[in-house]
Amino acid sequence: MQHALTRKLESFEPLSDQARWALNGLVIKVRQVGARQDLIQEGDKPENVLLILDGFACRYKVLPGGQRQIMALLVPGDFCDLNVFILDEMDHAIGTISTCQVVDIPRQAIDETATHHASIARAFWWCSLVDGAVLREWLVNIGGRLPAPRIAHLFCELLMRLEAVGRVTDNSYAFPLTQTEIAETMGLSDVHVNRTWGDLRVLGLIHLKQRVLTILDVERLKAFCDFTPNYLHLRNTRWGERRDLSWPGRAEGG
Amino acid sequence: MQHALTRKLESFEPLSDQARWALNGLVIKVRQVGARQDLIQEGDKPENVLLILDGFACRYKVLPGGQRQIMALLVPGDFCDLNVFILDEMDHAIGTISTCQVVDIPRQAIDETATHHASIARAFWWCSLVDGAVLREWLVNIGGRLPAPRIAHLFCELLMRLEAVGRVTDNSYAFPLTQTEIAETMGLSDVHVNRTWGDLRVLGLIHLKQRVLTILDVERLKAFCDFTPNYLHLRNTRWGERRDLSWPGRAEGG
DNA sequence: CGACTTATTGATGCACTTCAAGCGACGTGG
DNA sequence: CCACGTCGCTTGAAGTGCATCAATAAGTCG
Numbered sequence: 271m272q273h274a275l276t277r278k279l280e281s282f283e284p285l286s287d288q289a290r291w292a293l294n295g296l297v298i299k300v301r302q303v304g305a306r307q308d309l310i311q312e313g314d315k316p317e318n319v320l321l322i323l324d325g326f327a328c329r330y331k332v333l334p335g336g337q338r339q340i341m342a343l344l345v346p347g348d349f350c351d352l353n354v355f356i357l358d359e360m361d362h363a364i365g366t367i368s369t370c371q372v373v374d375i376p377r378q379a380i381d382e383t384a385t386h387h388a389s390i391a392r393a394f395w396w397c398s399l400v401d402g403a404v405l406r407e408w409l410v411n412i413g414g415r416l417p418a419p420r421i422a423h424l425f426c427e428l429l430m431r432l433e434a435v436g437r438v439t440d441n442s443y444a445f446p447l448t449q450t451e452i453a454e455t456m457g458l459s460d461v462h463v464n465r466t467w468g469d470l471r472v473l474g475l476i477h478l479k480q481r482v483l484t485i486l487d488v489e490r491l492k493a494f495c496d497f498t499p500n501y502l503h504l505r506n507t508r509w510g511e512r513r514d515l516s517w518p519g520r521a522e523g524g
Numbered sequence: 525m526q527h528a529l530t531r532k533l534e535s536f537e538p539l540s541d542q543a544r545w546a547l548n549g550l551v552i553k554v555r556q557v558g559a560r561q562d563l564i565q566e567g568d569k570p571e572n573v574l575l576i577l578d579g580f581a582c583r584y585k586v587l588p589g590g591q592r593q594i595m596a597l598l599v600p601g602d603f604c605d606l607n608v609f610i611l612d613e614m615d616h617a618i619g620t621i622s623t624c625q626v627v628d629i630p631r632q633a634i635d636e637t638a639t640h641h642a643s644i645a646r647a648f649w650w651c652s653l654v655d656g657a658v659l660r661e662w663l664v665n666i667g668g669r670l671p672a673p674r675i676a677h678l679f680c681e682l683l684m685r686l687e688a689v690g691r692v693t694d695n696s697y698a699f700p701l702t703q704t705e706i707a708e709t710m711g712l713s714d715v716h717v718n719r720t721w722g723d724l725r726v727l728g729l730i731h732l733k734q735r736v737l738t739i740l741d742v743e744r745l746k747a748f749c750d751f752t753p754n755y756l757h758l759r760n761t762r763w764g765e766r767r768d769l770s771w772p773g774r775a776e777g778g
Numbered sequence: 779c780g781a782c783t784t785a786t787t788g789a790t791g792c793a794c795t796t797c798a799a800g801c802g803a804c805g806t807g808g
Numbered sequence: 809c810c811a812c813g814t815c816g817c818t819t820g821a822a823g824t825g826c827a828t829c830a831a832t833a834a835g836t837c838g
Contacts, residue, residue: 333750356653362755392610395610409593
């Protein structure tokens with residue numbers, strides 16, 4: 271079975287067998303990390319690139335008041351930082367939310383793979399750009415949307431991102447965040463997240479049981495929060511419009 | 525006089541004369557754009573990279589309710605999008621705030637310059653990474669800080685970013701944003717921005733006159749909003765800690 | 779089973795939004 | 809040259825959405 275990274279990259283553009291094989295070559299040294307552990311701390315200077323193979327992690331900063339702000343959720347197939355080594359040191363921390371399977375990929379291996387496979391280099395670029403786009407959408411979400419659609423938007427986004435890596439069945443996916451952690455990502459109090467959550471439940475939009483979230487009515491949830499998936503730039507999935515780019519045989523260096 | 529881009533890149537690492545010369549070669553086809561004009565619209569597929577040489581611009585999205593959310597401020601030396609052409613189309617718009625001088629740089633020219641000058645390629649990478657870091661800090665700002673420190677933080681960040689491109693004198697810089705535009709970046713109402721602004725003024729922290737903002741007490745303003753400049757990853761300016769890389773005589777062309 | 783974390787609910791208060799009106803600066807046209 | 813419109817800033821008043829504090833219930837892990 272192909273792992274999350276390959277699936278994700280192929281939601282951008284198809285890969286040759288050689289490219290897929292090269293990607294598999296990156297995934298050695300898998301390790302298991304428990305929930306709520308730091309993978310990287312602020313001030314670190316990581317030499318390896320981290321890849322999340324399974325589980326949820328997050329980027330976060332802690333404000334002087336002690337409150338934590340989560341800035342991004344990392345799901346299977348997501349890189350922690352493809353090119354941090356250019357910077358002097360990490361300006362934020364990365365921690366697990368659930369138990370995670372993490373891969374340490376030497377910087378050199380990334381570079382070499384990208385050099386030998388133009389399609390992978392392009393796909394890595396695409397990852398970085400989409401990460402930025404997601405971040406911008408989060409800013410819009412927090413800055414501009416009311417609490418209920420704000421939370422709903424997160425659920426919609428995760429539905430699509432997890433779908434792209436094969437982690438969704440029947441509009442359900444594993445959702446390990448506590449309400450407090452949702453509050454930390456959404457700039458709300460945990461109490462208010464709870465009440466808003468209740469509203470969404472009453473509206474018949476979502477259902478949560480044993481850390482599995484089910485979207486009861488995808489279209490209604492999307493309409494509820496004005497979810498527009500263009501910022502995820504998926505084009506090769508059932509959500510992304512499949513464009514007629516008709517790759518003329520991809521010219522893949524193999 | 526060297527332009528903003530060169531200055532900015534040199535706040536990351538020093539450049540050779542050849543590299544500086546190559547950068548100058550990118551800056552042809554300068555055009556003037558009036559205030560409050562769109563440079564790029566959502567859905568566009570730009571072929572050129574835009575560089576802001578002078579003035580303020582912003583990234584923004586418009587929510588269905590009609591409200592605008594500004595997601596980033598672009599100041600002299602900032603690229604609009606170094607690598608958008610990998611994506612299918614723009615997921616947000618870019619518009620000017622003040623009158624701007626903009627350069628259209630063909631994608632090919634960017635690629636060639638980066639290929640021939642490793643230091644420039646690295647510096648371009650650094651630009652992208654810092655853009656992301658700024659975006660994350662904005663998320664923390666909007667999600668976690670109260671209105672007064674939130675606005676103060678913006679002023680601190682602009683002070684340093686503009687300082688890096690030589691647009692600050694005596695802790696003053698041109699500040700063309702209206703209070704409504706500040707509100708649109710901060711996720712606040714314009715009325716509340718006005719009141720909060722008044723608070724900052726009463727505290728003796730800032731002073732605005734004829735679109736020139738003066739930070740009256742930089743250290744106090746920084747302390748007020750817990751400003752930590754590490755996320756800007758400057759190391760070659762008077763703010764960034766100068767690391768003992770021992771450049772043999774700054775090679776400051778001037 | 780007992781300790782601890784997570785979810786839920788109530789009560790209280792204030793920070794922020796919204797609506798609304800007035801003011802100064804600026805530009806335009808009669 | 810002054811009347812007028814527009815735009816940005818300022819201030820007031822009113823309502824409420826969200827945070828905070830607090831206590832209980834439900835779930836989870838040893």
